[in-house]
Amino acid sequence: MYAEERQQEILRRAREAGRVDVVTLAEEFAVTTETVRRDLTVLERAGVLRRVHGGAIPVERLGFEPALAARDEVMIQEKERIAKAALGELPEDGSVIIDAGSTTARLVQALPADRELTVIVNSPPLATVLAARPNLSVIMLGGRVRGRTLATVDDWALRPLAGLHVDVAFMATNGCSMTKGLTTPDPAEAAMKRAMIGAAQRSVLLADHTKFANTYLARFATLSEIDVVISDTGLDAVTAAEIAAAGPEVVRA
Numbered sequence: 001m002y003a004e005e006r007q008q009e010i011l012r013r014a015r016e017a018g019r020v021d022v023v024t025l026a027e028e029f030a031v032t033t034e035t036v037r038r039d040l041t042v043l044e045r046a047g048v049l050r051r052v053h054g055g056a057i058p059v060e061r062l063g064f065e066p067a068l069a070a071r072d073e074v075m076i077q078e079k080e081r082i083a084k085a086a087l088g089e090l091p092e093d094g095s096v097i098i099d100a101g102s103t104t105a106r107l108v109q110a111l112p113a114d115r116e117l118t119v120i121v122n123s124p125p126l127a128t129v130l131a132a133r134p135n136l137s138v139i140m141l142g143g144r145v146r147g148r149t150l151a152t153v154d155d156w157a158l159r160p161l162a163g164l165h166v167d168v169a170f171m172a173t174n175g176c177s178m179t180k181g182l183t184t185p186d187p188a189e190a191a192m193k194r195a196m197i198g199a200a201q202r203s204v205l206l207a208d209h210t211k212f213a214n215t216y217l218a219r220f221a222t223l224s225e226i227d228v229v230i231s232d233t234g235l236d237a238v239t240a241a242e243i244a245a246a247g248p249e250v251v252r253a
Helices: 003-017 022-029 033-045 076-089 102-110 124-131 155-161 187-198 209-213 237-245
Strands: 049-052 055-058 094-098 117-121 136-140 166-171 175-177 181-184 200-206 218-221 228-231 249-252
Touching: 003 022, 003 033, 003 049, 003 055, 003 209, 022 033, 033 049, 033 055, 076 102, 076 166, 076 200, 076 228, 094 102, 102 124, 102 166, 102 200, 117 124, 124 136, 155 187, 166 187, 175 209, 181 187, 187 200, 187 218, 209 228, 237 249
Parallel strands: 094 117, 094 166, 117 136, 166 200, 200 228, 228 249
Antiparallel strands: 049 055, 175 181, 181 218
């Protein structure tokens, strides 16, 4: 097992159990405790785990929301596969919303150069990347920029969405569960996401499998309001079937 694969498995176990300890991980992976401690240090620097005596816990248990830069450094291959699968949901022409997020950022990078689209975003970094593409017309939703996610929120960003009707909204989420739906830590960002879904004919959720173990403060949609859920092969078949039963088509890339 490569170091990155081991680290992703450690993160998965931490989120599932609420905590991991060094000795147990070393025994189960057949590596030294020093190797496990190095893995935990990498994950802590990425902002997804917090070291505690003898092990680590996921930052979600501490009430923290990892910054965008930290989230962009984990599940890289999975997010790229999700983004490529999402290309199949693009209209031939027309308009799309792309929500702020580390997985949706991969979609922005993968957009084809031969398709003319109007792209609406609430992320200054994504708008900057998109604006350099001659085949795209880019609309940036203004408003207060949240430093942790670099997403625009509040009334100045919400008002334009009320008058828009787009073909597809590509959405990100911090958490997703059968009972609580799609959730995010910040109510202002939840309001933006809710308005994006409301402005779209179809909504596509891009979420790696770790998001399906988390629930956060503010709900912005139920699973029945989403048309397609695109995740990675780490999403187990049972969970995928439960999601599909709630309404959305499920794609595991």
